[in-house]
Amino acid sequence: MHGVRVLIAPDSFGSSLTADEAADVIAGAWRTVAPDDDVLTCPLSDGGPGFVATLHRALGGDLVPVTVLSPVGEPVPVVFLRVGATAYVESAQAIGLPLVPPERRDPGRTTSRGVGDVLAAALAEGATRVVVGLGGSATNDAGAGALVALADALRVPGLSDDLARGGATLGAVTADDVAGLPALRDRLRGVDLVVATDVDVPLLGLQGASAGFAPQKGATPEQAQALERALADFAHVAAGALGDAVRPDLMAGARAASGTTRLTTAAGAGAAGGLGFGLSLVGGRLVPGSGFVADAVGLGARIAEVDLVVTGEGRFDWQSLHGKAATEVASRALAHGVPTVVLAGEVLVGRRELSAAGITAAYAVASTAEGVREALAAPAQTLAARAARVARTWSR
Structure with missing residues (x-):
């Protein structure tokens, strides 16, 4: 038998x-x-840890090393995968929870800046398509830190360095702090930015980045609530800065009445501490990471x-x-x-x-x-x- x-x-x-x-x-x-x-x-992989290794095994290509800053600002070595004009980036390598010692885990202060550094390195290598796997992060800053790093590398002015100091600072964000968002989005217009998320949750709400995931990154219940408010404030100001670029077609109906609503409720916007939302601000397309990898293998x-x-x-x-x-x-x-x-x-x-x-x-x-x-x-x-x-x- x-x-x-x-x-x-x-x-x-x-x-x-x-x-x-x-x-x-x-x-x-x-x-x-x-x-x-x-x-x-x-x-x-679902977009989190192992994303690059899994795709390298299936697709071949070259691993490109780069050193970036961890969620607490310490140098950390990462690699991205280059296959032709496509670069595959694993956010967990740059901002993963294991990179932060338990006694230093504070999602109000950790930053996603390292992911922006990897993206900038991939673009510098000539990538015209970048696939970013999201999951397993130590951060809860709605991707604000990554946007600052990208803007710095691409020499796009108008994004305040305060955005890269963690989610707790985002409650005080002003229009001036994000004035460079439209220029950054335009600068990336020729790049096919695909965001492969490990979960399909929204940015805000009971299953969003702060309420659903910040506690496992070290947040107290009170801090998770404060982060929820801070990310909501950032989302409102950022969508306002982009205006028509993220405003949906009026034919879409009342539920998508504003750019803020559409971007914050998108499946995967809350992944990696809201990094899915941050990358969508500059044109990133959110896709299920597990499905992306399943297709690739x-x-x-x-x-x-x-x-x-x-x-x-x-x-x-x-x-x-x-x-x-x-x-x-x-x-x-x-x-x-x-x-x-x-x-x-x-x-x-x-x-x-x-x-x-x-x-x-x-x-x-x-x-x-x-x-x-x-x-x-x-x-x-x-x-x-x-x-x-x-x-x-x-x-x-």
Whole structure:
């Protein structure tokens, strides 16, 4: 009897395991338990950590090194991928949460300036198309810091350096501080700027950048509320500075009555602390990062050749249902009638939500606080042990 054809297609497990490492661990455990199964791997990214590595594996090209400033202003080495006239940039390399020590995590002060530096470097290399992967950031400044860095590099005046001092300063922004936005948008008009977001959330609101994500970056509840107000103020002033450039067609209806409304409610505007919104101010097109990567690696065709897909990530929670890799995998597997199994460090959603996302089953590596601590201490071993048990359940 032939074994099961299995595709292992995980995202990274937080900062514990890269997508490549997670795929190898799960596949190795599966092969040990079910040696007759045909096990293939396809590491993924949703636009966050691993975005460049995943695309480099699929597309080839050259990795270009550059040194930029971290969210707390310290030099950090990053690489972007150049394939012809297209550059692929991973924001997490420049402003990722692991770059900021826990005791220095303050999303009111961290800045996205480093991403603007990488974008400027890509443009200096002659890129006419830039794809920026968003996710896993330590910032909550609506991309204001990135815009300042871009303006400085391109010698576009009219953006105040105060915009690069963190989200907490944005509540005091004035029209003079963003007067250069129209010129920066015009300067980038010849660039196809694609923004691949890891989540489909808006800039503002209960699931937006501040309320939904700032707490995991170190914000207190009071600070998250203050950041919400500051980002709303910045959005209003920035959209006002751009005027007709971001004002929607009146035929679009009352719901899109202003440029502010249209840009702040766009799916992905709240990604990476609102960096999606900031890049949309200068012409960036927001697209789902997980779908972008899935297309690049030919995920649909790979799924069509197997009997089962195993995906995973560090923590499967409400955020996972808003554009993360696991739900993208499940959606594409459902189209081929292939069941999807999720392996995660923690599973914090119920069966109804899992079923609605097209996920057949989900298994947690740890289910208690002590189990989580043990898993973090030995991530590869605990994931392998769980994967082996799942293989016994799903293999013939």
